[in-house]
Amino acid sequence: MTFKILIVEDEADIAEPMRVGLTDEGYSVEWASTGRAAIQRLVDHWDLIILDLMLPDLPGESIVNYLKQQPDYPAILVLTARGSVQDKLSLFRQGCDDYLTKPFIYAELLEHVRALLRRSQRVNTTECQYEDIQLDPSTFRLCAGTEQTILTPKEASILRMFLAAPGRVISRKEILQGVWGLREEPDTNFIGVHLFNLRKKLSEVKRDAWLQTVRSSGFVLCRPEGN
Ligand code: CA
Numbered sequence: 001m002t003f004k005i006l007i008v009e010d011e012a013d014i015a016e017p018m019r020v021g022l023t024d025e026g027y028s029v030e031w032a033s034t035g036r037a038a039i040q041r042l043v044d045h046w047d048l049i050i051l052d053l054m055l056p057d058l059p060g061e062s063i064v065n066y067l068k069q070q071p072d073y074p075a076i077l078v079l080t081a082r083g084s085v086q087d088k089l090s091l092f093r094q095g096c097d098d099y100l101t102k103p104f105i106y107a108e109l110l111e112h113v114r115a116l117l118r119r120s121q122r123v124n125t126t127e128c129q130y131e132d133i134q135l136d137p138s139t140f141r142l143c144a145g146t147e148q149t150i151l152t153p154k155e156a157s158i159l160r161m162f163l164a165a166p167g168r169v170i171s172r173k174e175i176l177q178g179v180w181g182l183r184e185e186p187d188t189n190f191i192g193v194h195l196f197n198l199r200k201k202l203s204e205v206k207r208d209a210w211l212q213t214v215r216s217s218g219f220v221l222c223r224p225e226g227n
Helices: 012-024 035-041 060-068 085-094 106-127 153-163 172-180 192-206
Strands: 004-008 028-032 048-052 075-080 098-101 133-136 141-144 147-150 211-214 218-221
Touching (some): 012 106, 028 035, 141 192, 147 192, 153 172, 172 218, 192 211
Parallel strands (some): 004 028
């Protein structure tokens, strides 16, 4: 599997050598030079975001906050010129996984990238499996036993919320917030069609209703009764 890395950095002198170097390592790398361009790209699946905090249009922290609303947010490696212990502790509290203080050498960056991706891979495989239901977060392939189907990115994001918390009732509101980052449904049944299709695909591979409605509270992923 090829890891996907998004570099968010406004300085081409820093971003371009990283992009070339990491691409040579076999990673799939893209570069966003502004915060807004980065946020537009975040609808795609990424394994790692390399994030410069000092962007011309948005503070890097707002991108971290945006990422944290996603159910399956990628590992975040922050590039920062601010190097005090307090600054670093504050980055970890905000949800960043690691940091590098500018200036850094490429070899150092590469070691941090490798370590983070090893860690995220371990988390991803446990989060994306429940009993024999398995989701590949990069290809959106859903498998159970010998059956398989392909989910849309939104269906995969919804399913990942359930796979991360099997047996727990998840409300429509949580799904809306987690997958779309919205507080209010823009129209009635905005998420209904995605849920309907996800349940249909899940029942195709499992031949039973593993994603169940809990009246007036939400939905739950669990073994159906008598199964
Ligand atoms: Ca910068």
